[in-house]
Amino acid sequence: MRARAVPATTVGAALAAQVVPAVTVLPGIRLRFFPRLSGLGAPGHVALTFDDGPDPASTPLFVEALAARGTRATFFLLGSMLARSPELGLDLTAAGHELAVHGWGHHNLLLRGPHTTYRDLARTRELIGAVTGRTPRYFRPPYGVLSAASLVAARRLRLTPVLWSCWGRDWTRSATGTSVLDTVRAGLAGGGTVLLHDSDCTSAPGSWRASLAALPRLLDECLDRGWRVGPLGEHGRPARR
Secondary structure: OOOOOOOHHHHHHHHHHHHHHHHHHOHHHHHHHOOOOOOOOOOOEEEEEEEEEOOOOOHHHHHHHHHHOOOOOEEEEOHHHHHHOHHHHHHHHHOOOEEEEOOOOOOOHHHOOHHHHHHHHHHHHHHHHHHHOOOOOEEOOHHHOOOHHHHHHHHHOOOEEOOOOEEOOOOOOOOOHHHHHHHHHHHOOOOOEEEEEOOOOOOOOOOHHHHHHHHHHHHHHHHHOOOEEEOHHHOOOOOOO
């Protein structure tokens, strides 16, 4: 029996449903039309977040630096990294940090189907819960690229997608503490969410050192402006416009 041709309109609709959410990676569109997805919260608070860990070579240094300032943050973990170093998940939790889902591996979710996407998110959520005894609340896709499948999976798993309002471009080989701080400052505002990385597992080797160097000065900047810094769970709701 000959297979029926799939109408072009059906293919186009399916492709659009998968790709359209990805436009939220564009900061102008995201900040204007999707403030909650951008991580905008109460104007007196800044959410500090880290991606790609936990990494035994670097994450403990971030924990130490944050402890020295009495600051807690949200760490978006890769399941594959946590599986290699589960004790780091325990250390993060013991230090009062919030753990969240970044996926199992650092894959662009536009290239993964619904089943694989759900499995990646579910495995990571379950592992974080098993290691720490706490079920994560938030999800951030690798590269900040959402897909329809990831949104459906997040909803099924009761995970809230959160991207960011400013970042430090700290994954590049040329990044320095000063460049990271200057890049964050360009978009830093009360109620914002800062994206940094506590691991170089998907970045230039040693690039995490630039984030670590920028961290104390970033915290000073927020303090000078009168903003509290903490995890997403304490971020509150954005002010009405």
